[in-house]
Amino acid sequence: MEDFEKIEKIGEGTYGVVYKGRNRLTGQIVAMKKIRLESDDEGVPSTAIREISLLKELKHENIVCLEDVLMEENRIYLIFEFLSMDLKKYMDSLPVDKHMESELVRSYLYQITSAILFCHRRRVLHRDLKPQNLLIDKSGLIKVADFGLGRSFGIPVRIYTHEIVTLWYRAPEVLLGSPRYSCPVDIWSIGCIFAEMATRKPLFQGDSEIDQLFRMFRILKTPTEDIWPGVTSLPDYKNTFPCWSTNQLTNQLKNLDANGIDLIQKMLIYDPVHRISAKDILEHPYFNGFQSGLVRN
Structure with missing residues (x-):
């Protein structure tokens, strides 16, 4: 020392x-x-x-x-x-009426997803992605920090602890008590972060696990067996959940173009089996014409 x-x-x-x-x-x-x-x-x-x-x-x-x-x-x-700034502090520092530049959002999303793809290919989940542990510098570089809750995952998938992702970025399968989960939990978190970068507002600001679920249901509609086979068998699913029947996500994403909205919709698919992978995110049309160089913030 x-x-x-x-x-x-x-x-x-x-x-x-x-x-x-x-x-x-x-x-x-x-x-x-x-x-x-x-x-x-x-x-x-x-x-x-x-x-x-x-x-x-x-x-x-x-x-x-x-x-x-x-x-x-x-x-x-x-x-x-050492990096002195994180994404949350950066977003908080912007004037109230100012949004992040669309090319900066695209660049940050590309870099974050590249890091997570690198992890997923090495059988490592992050499991705690949030703006506070995405560190940035003046050159436009963004880096994923705090692997304190990361964990290598083997096959078969072990029963993991549920106490992982900060509430607002937590995947629905975790909130509903799924005994096993994998890479899609990180994709959900990135989708929430993407929406927050585009709008300056967290997408689902729950203050308890049930409040978090209901905020998701209001915007993405209440999941059913049709759209998420097996959901009603998850430990914390209740037949008494209120039934919201329309998807309001597009209304929340005024600043995004059609490709951006399409990508977030694929990242926030309830059924983890059908949620887009990190590899497919990087190949999505949202990144058409994107040069993977840095965009200064």
């Missing part, structure tokens, strides 16, 4: 405090994530070990780089490259 100094606390992460720091040898500014260890006896928590093992494998220009892992007494520090 003597090679690094803390400059200031910049936030609370999933498992501990995050500091802005400096490498004393090189002068490089870094983000230092201090992982809480409950006691000396327990050693490094499996959550941290999982994050470390994942991030060391995930080398990609749109994934935050883990520079180093340091132990100090009963603490562990993860040293990441």
